[in-house]
Amino acid sequence: MNKTILNIIRFVALILFQVFVVNHIRLGGYVHPYVYVIFVMLLPINIPNWQLLLSGFGIGLAVDLFCGTPGLHAGATTFMAFCRPFILDLLSGHQKYENVQSPNLNQLDGIWFVKYTSCMVLVHHLFLFVAESFSFRLFGQVLLRILISAPVSVFLIMMILYIFKSDKKRDSR
Amino acid sequence: MQELLDFIKKHHFVILFILLEVISLLLLARSQNFQKQRVISTTNDVVGKFSEWGSEIGNYFRLSKANKQLAEENAFLRQQLAVVVDTTSNSYVINERDTIYEYIPAQVVKNSINQANNYIIIDKGRVDGIERDMAVISSEGLVGVVADVSKHYASIISLLHSNSVIGVRFQNNQEIGSLVWETNNYKYGIVKDIPTHVVLQQGDTVLTNSWSYIIPEDLMVGTVEELYLSSKGDLNNAKIKFASDFATLRHVYVIKDLYKSELDSLRMNQN
Numbered sequence: 300m301n302k303t304i305l306n307i308i309r310f311v312a313l314i315l316f317q318v319f320v321v322n323h324i325r326l327g328g329y330v331h332p333y334v335y336v337i338f339v340m341l342l343p344i345n346i347p348n349w350q351l352l353l354s355g356f357g358i359g360l361a362v363d364l365f366c367g368t369p370g371l372h373a374g375a376t377t378f379m380a381f382c383r384p385f386i387l388d389l390l391s392g393h394q395k396y397e398n399v400q401s402p403n404l405n406q407l408d409g410i411w412f413v414k415y416t417s418c419m420v421l422v423h424h425l426f427l428f429v430a431e432s433f434s435f436r437l438f439g440q441v442l443l444r445i446l447i448s449a450p451v452s453v454f455l456i457m458m459i460l461y462i463f464k465s466d467k468k469r470d471s472r
Numbered sequence: 473m474q475e476l477l478d479f480i481k482k483h484h485f486v487i488l489f490i491l492l493e494v495i496s497l498l499l500l501a502r503s504q505n506f507q508k509q510r511v512i513s514t515t516n517d518v519v520g521k522f523s524e525w526g527s528e529i530g531n532y533f534r535l536s537k538a539n540k541q542l543a544e545e546n547a548f549l550r551q552q553l554a555v556v557v558d559t560t561s562n563s564y565v566i567n568e569r570d571t572i573y574e575y576i577p578a579q580v581v582k583n584s585i586n587q588a589n590n591y592i593i594i595d596k597g598r599v600d601g602i603e604r605d606m607a608v609i610s611s612e613g614l615v616g617v618v619a620d621v622s623k624h625y626a627s628i629i630s631l632l633h634s635n636s637v638i639g640v641r642f643q644n645n646q647e648i649g650s651l652v653w654e655t656n657n658y659k660y661g662i663v664k665d666i667p668t669h670v671v672l673q674q675g676d677t678v679l680t681n682s683w684s685y686i687i688p689e690d691l692m693v694g695t696v697e698e699l700y701l702s703s704k705g706d707l708n709n710a711k712i713k714f715a716s717d718f719a720t721l722r723h724v725y726v727i728k729d730l731y732k733s734e735l736d737s738l739r740m741n742q743n
Contacts, residue, residue: 322584329656331586348485356492363499365523366584367591367627370499377492381485430500431588432634440656 302343302400310358313338318365321455329444332452333372334459335362336423339380340416343401344387355380368431375427379419386418404464413457420452421445523582523593531722538722545611573688574728576600578608581625585658585718590632592616594724597624605686607727613692613715614638614680615724626726632658632718639683640693640712645670648681651693651712658718660697663710670708672699678712685735688727 317335324332339355346354359376363369387396390411399406402415424445432441480487531538578600582593596602598621606618608628616628616636629636631653638651640663647670649663663678676696682689698711729735 329586349488352485352488352492356496359496366587367593368500368587368589369503370496370501374493374496374500377489377496381489428588430497440654443656 306338306342306354309338309341310361314358314361314365317362322366329447330451331444331448332455333420333423333427333448334452334455336376336379336419336452337456337459339376339383340419340456341401341403342383344396344399348384351380351383352377371427371430374430375423378426379423382422383419386415386422390415390418404460412460413453416453416456416460417449420449420456424449424452524595527579527581534720534722537720541611542723572729572731574601574730576602576726576728578602578626578724578726580721580724583630583718583721585630585632588634590630590718591619592628592630592721592724594626594628594726595624596726597622597626599623601728602626602726603728606729607687607691608724609691609727610716610721610724612717613694614687615716615718615721617686618726628724630718631661631714631716638687638693639681640678641681642670642672642696643677643679644673648683649710651678659713661694661712661714663712664707666699666708666710668702668705668708672696672710674698685739688729 313335317333321332321334324330335358338358339351342351342354355376356373359371359373362372362376366372387402402412404412407415428441428445428448432438576596578594578596580592581595582591584590584592592608592615594602594608602618602621604618604621608615608618614631616630616633618626619629620627631638631651633653636651636653639648640651641648647666649666651661651663653661666672674696678693678696680687680689680691680693692715694712694714696710697713700709700711702708
């Protein structure tokens with residue numbers, strides 16, 4: 300129950316942060332980082348698959364509502380949620396995560412987390428920017444946008460995770 | 473039946489994934505239909521209100537720049553007024569037929585420049601007389617066209633939209649072309665299909681032409697930045713610097729054509 304409330308708070312906070320702060324970052328028009336993907340990244344590892352997909356779809360739809368892009372973010376986050384079990388499996392070397400409830404920086408090392416974040420962000424951005432242009436007409440532009448935005452997203456996400464890391468330690472005590 | 477249920481249970485992850493993706497892509501496809509553009513969620517009054525709160529905070533930080541822009545515009549208008557008064561010195565009455573456009577001032581409450589399809593939301597809507605297909609300008613130049621209207625808000629298809637095509641004319645030589653945006657840089661657009669004999673200088677003024685029933689003629693669009701010669705030697709393209717600064721857009725004017733209904737009915741009769 301406690302976990303559910305934490306996830307709901309995270310859901311609302313990340314949407315507000317994305318819409319009112321991150322969406323206003325403008326560096327030359329190419330860069331558009333998306334940090335709300337943290338929500339899907341930090342969901343419990345043994346969450347039922349259907350909950351994982353619906354959670355992803357839900358946050359995407361909420362962001363869509365504010366950005367005026369029906370279906371765009373929802374599609375991208377659903378795709379990311381779908382890929383998550385495979386990415387987790389790949390990164391663990393096909394082993395189970397023992398004693399780890401959800402991906403966190405206290406139990407899993409930083410390098411692992413950068414890899415995990417990069418994979419998730421890349422999957423999300425790939426779907427998002429291709430769907431946004433809605434054609435392969437400007438594919439070069441789309442690739443450029445992905446390659447520039449993704450590192451910025453990963454950097455911001457890692458910063459946010461490190462900022463909130465210390466809080467979690469206190470909770471677990 | 474039992475087998476079907478077992479199948480669904482076994483593959484529910486993939487089935488639910490496909491179902492959700494189909495819903496997303498249907499929503500997306502519907503919003504991509506440029507001719508029947510309905511940006512329902514963004515013109516929704518609730519989201520509009522939210523965005524307004526957000527932009528009010530931003531407004532405080534841009535006050536000095538906004539002031540300066542408005543002052544410059546004021547000065548320019550006074551100058552124009554002086555010209556009008558001078559040339560019609562024997563009569564101060566402006567012919568009623570001359571005022572065919574009404575300018576409705578509005579504030580931008582939401583704007584983006586780094587999507588492939590950018591929309592602007594303004595704080596004036598149906599009750600203020602805004603309708604679809606009205607042109608929107610800033611004090612510097614053309615901004616976009618009204619796509620959808622709710623009671624108190626309107627959404628505008630920015631020039632920074634991958635499907636935006638604007639008929640333009642070069643002021644110096646009256647040659648025409650069509651302006652598009654290639655989704656990369658919010659400062660520059662491309663004018664396509666310029667005949668090879670046309671000579672352009674950097675800084676040449678680009679205005680709207682008379683092709684459109686929606687956008688009035690002779691609105692400032694931007695200036696020529698660079699001419700790209702075609703490798704095939706047929707039609708050239710030119711890089712255009714937009715006159716409007718889309719990144720700091722605050723005050724805009726919606727242009728209401730007072731004779732639009734008359735023109736529309738004439739066109740209907742033709743068809």
